[in-house]
Amino acid sequence: MRIHLRVWRQAGPTAPGKIEIYTQENVSPDMSFLEMLDVVNEGLIKKGEEPIAFDSDCREGICGTCGFMINGRPHGPEPCTTVCQLHMRTFNDGDVITLEPWRAQAFPVLRDLVVDRSAFDRIIQAGGYTSVNVGGAPDGNALPISKDSAEQAFDAAQCIGCGACVATCKNASAALFTSAKIAHLAHLPQGQVERTTRVVSMVERMDAEGFGSCSNEGECEAVCPKGISLGNIATMNREYLRALLGKT
Amino acid sequence: MTLDSKVPSGPLADKWDRHRFESKLVNPANRRRHTVIVVGTGLAGGSAASSLGELGYNVLSFCIHDSARRAHSIAAQGGINAAKNYQNDGDSIQRLFYDTIKGGDYRAREANVFRLAQLSVNIIDQCVAQGVPFAREYGGQLDNRSFGGAQVSRTFYARGQTGQQLLLGAYQSMMRQVERGTVSLFTNREMLDLVVIDGRARGIICRNLITGELERYVADAVCLATGGYGTAYYLSTNAVNSNVTAAWRAHKRGALFANPCFTQIHPTCIPVSGDDQSKLTLMSESLRNDGRVWVPKNAGDKRHPKDIPDSERDYYLERKYPSFGNLVPRDVASRNAKSVCDDGRGVGESGLAVYLDFRDAIGRLGRDTIAARYGNLFEMYRKITDEDPYSEPMRMYPAIHYTMGGLWVDYNLMSNLPGLHVLGEANFSDHGANRLGASALMQGLADGYFVIPYTLAHYIASTPLPKVTTDHEAFAEAEAAVQGRISRILSVRGSRTPRELHRELGRLMWDEVGMSRNEAGLKRALARIPQLREEFWQNVSVPGEPNNLNKNLEYAGRVADYLEFAELLALDALERTESCGGHFREESQTPEGEAQRDDAQFSYAAAWEFNGVGTKPTLHKEALTFEYVKPSQRSYK
Numbered sequence: 009m010r011i012h013l014r015v016w017r018q019a020g021p022t023a024p025g026k027i028e029i030y031t032q033e034n035v036s037p038d039m040s041f042l043e044m045l046d047v048v049n050e051g052l053i054k055k056g057e058e059p060i061a062f063d064s065d066c067r068e069g070i071c072g073t074c075g076f077m078i079n080g081r082p083h084g085p086e087p088c089t090t091v092c093q094l095h096m097r098t099f100n101d102g103d104v105i106t107l108e109p110w111r112a113q114a115f116p117v118l119r120d121l122v123v124d125r126s127a128f129d130r131i132i133q134a135g136g137y138t139s140v141n142v143g144g145a146p147d148g149n150a151l152p153i154s155k156d157s158a159e160q161a162f163d164a165a166q167c168i169g170c171g172a173c174v175a176t177c178k179n180a181s182a183a184l185f186t187s188a189k190i191a192h193l194a195h196l197p198q199g200q201v202e203r204t205t206r207v208v209s210m211v212e213r214m215d216a217e218g219f220g221s222c223s224n225e226g227e228c229e230a231v232c233p234k235g236i237s238l239g240n241i242a243t244m245n246r247e248y249l250r251a252l253l254g255k256t
Numbered sequence: 257m258t259l260d261s262k263v264p265s266g267p268l269a270d271k272w273d274r275h276r277f278e279s280k281l282v283n284p285a286n287r288r289r290h291t292v293i294v295v296g297t298g299l300a301g302g303s304a305a306s307s308l309g310e311l312g313y314n315v316l317s318f319c320i321h322d323s324a325r326r327a328h329s330i331a332a333q334g335g336i337n338a339a340k341n342y343q344n345d346g347d348s349i350q351r352l353f354y355d356t357i358k359g360g361d362y363r364a365r366e367a368n369v370f371r372l373a374q375l376s377v378n379i380i381d382q383c384v385a386q387g388v389p390f391a392r393e394y395g396g397q398l399d400n401r402s403f404g405g406a407q408v409s410r411t412f413y414a415r416g417q418t419g420q421q422l423l424l425g426a427y428q429s430m431m432r433q434v435e436r437g438t439v440s441l442f443t444n445r446e447m448l449d450l451v452v453i454d455g456r457a458r459g460i461i462c463r464n465l466i467t468g469e470l471e472r473y474v475a476d477a478v479c480l481a482t483g484g485y486g487t488a489y490y491l492s493t494n495a496v497n498s499n500v501t502a503a504w505r506a507h508k509r510g511a512l513f514a515n516p517c518f519t520q521i522h523p524t525c526i527p528v529s530g531d532d533q534s535k536l537t538l539m540s541e542s543l544r545n546d547g548r549v550w551v552p553k554n555a556g557d558k559r560h561p562k563d564i565p566d567s568e569r570d571y572y573l574e575r576k577y578p579s580f581g582n583l584v585p586r587d588v589a590s591r592n593a594k595s596v597c598d599d600g601r602g603v604g605e606s607g608l609a610v611y612l613d614f615r616d617a618i619g620r621l622g623r624d625t626i627a628a629r630y631g632n633l634f635e636m637y638r639k640i641t642d643e644d645p646y647s648e649p650m651r652m653y654p655a656i657h658y659t660m661g662g663l664w665v666d667y668n669l670m671s672n673l674p675g676l677h678v679l680g681e682a683n684f685s686d687h688g689a690n691r692l693g694a695s696a697l698m699q700g701l702a703d704g705y706f707v708i709p710y711t712l713a714h715y716i717a718s719t720p721l722p723k724v725t726t727d728h729e730a731f732a733e734a735e736a737a738v739q740g741r742i743s744r745i746l747s748v749r750g751s752r753t754p755r756e757l758h759r760e761l762g763r764l765m766w767d768e769v770g771m772s773r774n775e776a777g778l779k780r781a782l783a784r785i786p787q788l789r790e791e792f793w794q795n796v797s798v799p800g801e802p803n804n805l806n807k808n809l810e811y812a813g814r815v816a817d818y819l820e821f822a823e824l825l826a827l828d829a830l831e832r833t834e835s836c837g838g839h840f841r842e843e844s845q846t847p848e849g850e851a852q853r854d855d856a857q858f859s860y861a862a863a864w865e866f867n868g869v870g871t872k873p874t875l876h877k878e879a880l881t882f883e884y885v886k887p888s889q890r891s892y893k
Binding site: 019020036038039040042043044046047049050052053054056057058059061063064065066067068069070071072073086089093095097118119122124125126128129132133134136137138139140141142145146147148149151152153154155158159161162165166168169192193196198199 | 537
């Protein structure tokens with residue numbers, strides 16, 4: 009296949025950026041999208057030009073490191089797929105594909121397709137845990153947890169923190185990310201002790217980091233590579249209201 | 257140099273308790289005055305940083321990723337072992353110990369492995385308390401599954417994403433300490449040298465991967481939890497940024513590197529499909545609980561698997577190993593897959609694959625049950641291969657997955673360099689020559705949550721640690737060395753990319769130092785690696801500048817280290833003329849083609865001392881003695 013790429017190139021956080029055009033011949037349909045970019049970069053290096061900077065690590069869709077906009081959609085056209093798991097068989101010979109970084113005030117561009125997502129870490133830091141030190145935990149089976157609760161908690165907990173939800177949202181809201189962690193712990197008995205303080209603290213941190221408000225468009229759920237449900241945002245809102253009303 | 261393992265005396269089951277009691281403590285009020293560097297934020301590093309932070313030490317945590325949640329522990333699928341005996345099926349700490357030391361082909365320390373088995377039960381409790389959503393039974397109890405090398409169900413899991421959930425648990429604990437101010441987190445930092453002052457590890461030099469600046473950090477002790485060296489083979493199941501650099505630089509500063517030839521080849525990975533492939537994807541060992549491994553009985557049978565009747569299929573693992581069947585350990589499963597492919601009975605286009613078939617399990621249990629157990633793995637397989645494992649068998653081939661070797665450590669997880677502690681996959685200690693499935697997560701968390709808090713306290717409390725600052729000349733010397741290496745890489749401006757050179761090294765390692773090794777091949781590798789290294793320094797191409805985000809420069813530095821390290825790996829494989837675990841020497845096999853150990857000559861850990869690039873390292877042997885188990889020929893028949 010022959011693929012034409014329009015790629016956002018930006019030398020640094022404060023440098024101006026622009027779209028550059030590259031053409032790659034002999035793209036195999038069995039290649040992953042990132043392997044195709046590896047090949048493009050090999051060509052650039054051979055010419056003495058700087059390769060396109062993009063983040064990736066595990067290349068099996070679980071670490072959450074990779075991610076950029078492909079034709080305006082985070083991680084590209086396949087549902088529930090990170091860009092490292094997207095294969096070129098999804099595209100056609102001669103396609104023109106536009107690549108841009110996540111764009112959000114809270115995710116400043118560092119270089120080309122790489123952005124700073126440390127705001128996500130700071131949201132978790134604000135309360136996305138149970139405050140138990142090592143030592144003295146009771147036996148794992150001392151606390152029975154229904155299969156349904158464990159499954160619901162897992163469904164929320166599998167968020168990979170890639171940032172696609174923020175990138176696609178017109179408000180650049182981090183509601184899906186934040187709510188997934190709140191819901192994970194809210195579904196489990198271990199999370200109950202700090203239920204009230206956690207939701208308030210995490211929501212306040214999310215706002216302080218410069219993410220926008222959620223207006224329930226649902227685009228985040230549609231592009232989430234792990235299929236995290238919009239229902240988590242409803243859970244977060246309910247938990248938040250409950251906390252504000254002072255109910256325990 | 258004599259290697260003192262510092263294994264406490266006394267009965268095996270009491271060693272760790274006694275050692276904890278005999279270890280010195282650091283007063284709670286004094287802990288914040290002690291700075292500890294932890295490099296890496298995977299299961300071992302994340303759990304170490306969080307537990308040391310909880311205790312009140314001033315912890316500096318470093319990772320090469322943009323977030324501490326992304327380390328490659330996250331990709332572990334199948335599960336974590338623990339001797340809970342919740343299934344009432346005969347498990348015990350003693351049995352987990354025995355299975356693990358036998359699985360490692362009697363090349364691990366008894367005392368370390370026993371401690372690991374003891375701590376396994378605490379790990380599950382701690383993770384449940386953190387809110388890790390382990391799989392549950394309908395009655396609310398924790399669910400278990402079986403893994404290779406065991407006849408009991410002791411593996412705890414969270415669908416096919418156990419590593420992810422355990423890592424997020426450790427990450428969240430650590431972020432709680434970041435909020436409390438006990439842990440300072442430095443993301444996007446790559447450790448490029450260890451700073452040794454008066455014979456003790458006292459700091460590190462890092463490159464800030466965003467700005468390119470070199471930074472100095474000083475501490476009372478350094479913990480490396482930087483993972484394994486599987487990407488020496490280029491194609492592996494490791495993440496593309498996984499590397500040996502931090503461990504290798506520590507080795508060059510005097511830390512011994514032990515058993516580098518003990519590499520694990522995982523039997524069930526998606527086969528290689530093209531030249532530009534960047535990594536191999538593992539399919540969890542748990543699939544062998546329900547999937548049956550087979551190839552056609554006749555060489556060259558190219559029929560569609562559905563058209564091959566049972567009578568013409570060879571379920572070779574079930575045939576050769578009736579008591580363990582498809583659940584033999586990884587090294588045995590991998591070697592058998594290679595052997596049937598070498599016979600011309602491999603499947604798929606390349607002939608380098610075997611089938612893993614769920615037809616019978618779906619027939620017996622129904623599609624829904626199989627989907628609940630393995631749905632995400634089947635989906636991952638479909639995305640990569642465009643084939644549906646519900647309707648046709650998966651194609652699988654072994655790939656480099658885990659490395660049992662690593663920096664030498666004593667019972668306290670301290671290397672021969674005082675102050676330098678090594679945790680998780682980066683050390684060599686617990687898995688011998690072959691790691692059993694679901695044991696890596698166990699070791700990483702045991703080291704970080706439960707071992708290092710005690711042994712590090714003892715080191716700090718019993719060691720004079722005069723105050724030093726980053727102005728010390730050792731910091732200046734180390735930083736200048738790092739700076740020099742970076743400038744040298746950038747100044748070559750040749751015509752070959754780091755990836756090309758890495759791929760060439762990887763092919764050489766896979767062909768000559770891979771699943772089965774022989775003297776002639778190892779000697780070919782040892783002749784070729786220095787040439788490749790020379791080629792790198794004469795002809796590598798790294799465009800761009802050192803003072804900004806330059807991923808190709810980072811990568812080139814890691815490839816350069818692999819071009820030095822690979823030689824040690826091959827040399828260790830050459831010197832160990834026995835077969836054991838993941839190290840199969842063709843010259844040493846039983847009449848049935850199984851690995852033939854040579855305990856009389858090789859019952860030791862090989863710890864290598866660096867003598868300069870291209871100079872033969874010095875071998876130090878730590879003799880392995882077995883008081884409680886009797887090393888025997890492993891049998892899974």
